[in-house]
Amino acid sequence: xQTVTQSQPExxxxxxxxxxxxxxxxxxxxxxxxxxxxxxxxxxxxxVIRQEAYKQQNATENRFSVNFQKAAKSFSLKISDSQLxxxxxxxxxxxxxxxxxxxxxGTSLTVIP
Amino acid sequence: DTEVTQTPKxxxxxxxxxxxxxxEQHMGHRAMYWYKQKAKKPPELMFVYSYEKLSINESVxxxxxxxxxxxxxxxxxxxxxxxxxxxxxxxxxxxxxxRSGEQFFGxxxxxxxx
Numbered sequence: 354x355q356t357v358t359q360s361q362p363e364x365x366x367x368x369x370x371x372x373x374x375x376x377x378x379x380x381x382x383x384x385x386x387x388x389x390x391x392x393x394x395x396x397x398x399x400x401v402i403r404q405e406a407y408k409q410q411n412a413t414e415n416r417f418s419v420n421f422q423k424a425a426k427s428f429s430l431k432i433s434d435s436q437l438x439x440x441x442x443x444x445x446x447x448x449x450x451x452x453x454x455x456x457x458x459g460t461s462l463t464v465i466p
Numbered sequence: 467d468t469e470v471t472q473t474p475k476x477x478x479x480x481x482x483x484x485x486x487x488x489x490e491q492h493m494g495h496r497a498m499y500w501y502k503q504k505a506k507k508p509p510e511l512m513f514v515y516s517y518e519k520l521s522i523n524e525s526v527x528x529x530x531x532x533x534x535x536x537x538x539x540x541x542x543x544x545x546x547x548x549x550x551x552x553x554x555x556x557x558x559x560x561x562x563x564x565r566s567g568e569q570f571f572g573x574x575x576x577x578x579x580x
Contacts, residue, residue, distance in 0.1 A: 390571075453511055
């Protein structure tokens with residue numbers, strides 16, 4: 354079975370600084386997608402960024418970017434110029450066709466003013 | 467419209483009550499999901515409907531009964547719940563034919579069982 358591991362239960366970052374959240378996964382598949390979802394306190398879970406395993410180029414969405422290392426099965430999220438609104442639980446997730454989502458245990462990010 | 471809506475937002479019920487949670491999406495998605503989420507934990511998959519048919523039931527107790535009346539609606543019927551069933555219940559949807567598998571989540575129903 355696929356497993357997704359987030360080894361940092363809690364992280365903190367100063368406003369305007371950069372922080373990196375870690376995620377590793379285990380799979381024998383070659384074609385899959387990886388996602389980072391953000392869940393602010395008492396608010397909706399939203400997609401931050403996605404990465405297709407076949408694409409070597411790391412995905413970027415404004416201040417959010419990933420470092421995808423397929424051989425190492427690593428998928429970290431970098432948040433640049435952190436803002437107060439970035440404070441949330443961040444979940445890494447794995448998906449492959451015909452299968453369900455596998456979520457990591459989450460990282461709680463605090464942004465310090 | 468890229469929104470998944472859920473009603474009610476909050477629900478308090480006794481262990482003998484019967485209630486229902488509702489989820490609706492108008493994105494034309496043909497897969498819909500129910501998740502249970504405890505505080506500071508990842509969502510746990512409960513049920514998956516694909517093309518209005520139940521495709522995954524993750525060994526959920528029978529006191530939870532899902533229903534998919536049509537491709538836009540998903541219900542979760544609750545009966546004789548236990549206090550440990552108190553949690554945030556999330557609905558999500560996706561398009562099975564879409565390569566990326568991205569799921570869109572609703573805001574959730576926060577359920578408290580007394």
